Amino acid sequence: MSVRDMLLIALFAGIIAALGLLPPINLPLAGGVPITAQSLGVTLAGVMLGAQRGALAAALFLIAVALGAPLLAGGRGGISVFTGPTAGFILGFVPAAFVTGWLFEAWSARLGVFLEATTAALIGGYLVLNLLGIPVLAWIKNQTFREAGAVALTLLPGGVLKAVATGVVGYLAEGLGTRRG
Amino acid sequence: MISGYLARGTPLHCVPAGAKLTALALLSLALLPVDDWRLLAAGLCLVLAVYAALGREALRRIALLRPFLILFAIIAAFQLLTATWQDAAASILRLVLMILLADLVTMTTRMQDMMAALMPVLKLLGFSAASRKKLSLMVSLAVRFVPLLAENWNARDEAWRARSGRRAPLRQVAPFLAETLRTSDHIAEALDARGFAANRGRRSK
Numbered sequence: 001m002s003v004r005d006m007l008l009i010a011l012f013a014g015i016i017a018a019l020g021l022l023p024p025i026n027l028p029l030a031g032g033v034p035i036t037a038q039s040l041g042v043t044l045a046g047v048m049l050g051a052q053r054g055a056l057a058a059a060l061f062l063i064a065v066a067l068g069a070p071l072l073a074g075g076r077g078g079i080s081v082f083t084g085p086t087a088g089f090i091l092g093f094v095p096a097a098f099v100t101g102w103l104f105e106a107w108s109a110r111l112g113v114f115l116e117a118t119t120a121a122l123i124g125g126y127l128v129l130n131l132l133g134i135p136v137l138a139w140i141k142n143q144t145f146r147e148a149g150a151v152a153l154t155l156l157p158g159g160v161l162k163a164v165a166t167g168v169v170g171y172l173a174e175g176l177g178t179r180r181g
Numbered sequence: 182m183i184s185g186y187l188a189r190g191t192p193l194h195c196v197p198a199g200a201k202l203t204a205l206a207l208l209s210l211a212l213l214p215v216d217d218w219r220l221l222a223a224g225l226c227l228v229l230a231v232y233a234a235l236g237r238e239a240l241r242r243i244a245l246l247r248p249f250l251i252l253f254a255i256i257a258a259f260q261l262l263t264a265t266w267q268d269a270a271a272s273i274l275r276l277v278l279m280i281l282l283a284d285l286v287t288m289t290t291r292m293q294d295m296m297a298a299l300m301p302v303l304k305l306l307g308f309s310a311a312s313r314k315k316l317s318l319m320v321s322l323a324v325r326f327v328p329l330l331a332e333n334w335n336a337r338d339e340a341w342r343a344r345s346g347r348r349a350p351l352r353q354v355a356p357f358l359a360e361t362l363r364t365s366d367h368i369a370e371a372l373d374a375r376g377f378a379a380n381r382g383r384r385s386k
Contacts, residue, residue: 003372004366004369006322015326032252032253032256060320064320064323075245077287079286085249141256
């Protein structure tokens with residue numbers, strides 16, 4: 001890993017953290033899962049850095065949180081977030097970034113950057129994240145399959161919005177020639 | 182600098198980070214099988230007493246749990262539907278207890294000490310001395326990037342406002358990203374120029 005790669009990984013870990021400064025939305029329907037811009041940072045890291053470095057950026061962010069930096073949306077941090085009810089979503093950041101980056105890399109410019117990045121972000125940032133986050137939540141809450149499905153549906157509009165935002169940024173970055181893919 | 186750390190020294194600050202983390206891990210493991218709500222309630226009172234002993238600032242940290250209140254209420258409601266109230270009370274109490282215990286460690290340990298406590302674990306996992314040093318630098322860089330990003334965006338927003346009277350449009354994200362990536366490259370060059378040999382981790386003098 002070059003020094004430049006190290007800095008890019010640290011930068012995107014910082015971007016994930018900075019997006020947590022935007023206030024989260026708490027919907028009772030979402031079963032206590034806050035809707036935040038943080039997962040947008042995760043998919044952005046995947047699209048801009050690729051699978052490996054994107055996943056490393058998400059992992060670095062989690063290490064900083066575990067060490068006590070209150071960087072999760074809503075100002076949470078420390079080890080307690082990994083034993084809390086939303087632990088599955090938080091730990092899911094790493095595979096989410098990886099899948100997003102991997103899908104985006106695998107497509108290699110046939111659909112156009114915007115569509116590719118949006119689809120990759122939707123699968124990585126919404127599907128993968130919920131597949132990991134919701135079972136943990138349902139397990140802690142003793143939920144049925146249906147109730148868990150309701151949570152996933154509530155999170156869908158935000159997920160689509162964030163995927164489109166990833167697509168837009170990926171498209172803009174391509175135009176500038178700054179994508180580090 | 183932003184941190185969950187309590188700046189004022191308390192007796193718990195003096196306990197080494199490794200010991201606190203080990204105690205936390207053991208306590209959490211011990212708590213998992215406990216199903217008796219009375220035991221858990223007693224534990225919670227004990228932990229709250231520790232918070233109170235640490236001072237008012239520590240007690241104020243408990244307010245940070247507020248976003249979880251809805252979640253706790255929902256969990257309790259579900260549990261009441263499917264199980265007895267004793268089970269419901271036990272699961273909520275256990276959750277709160279584990280979160281408060283972990284926050285106790287976070288509040289009384291500096292990030293550097295946490296990082297230092299992590300090092301032996303990383304060594305066991307097969308990280309070389311060089312990559313451990315790299316990791317701790319990257320954590321510091323990532324944390325430092327957060328206020329830097331916020332400052333850069335605010336500067337851009339102010340410049341836009343001064344000229345148009347409106348907020349910077351989302352279109353500005355593209356040049357902002359370009360500027361940010363350039364900054365990161367500059368820092369990489371600066372580190373290289375000062376002999377931070379990332380590939381070998383050798384300290385040059």
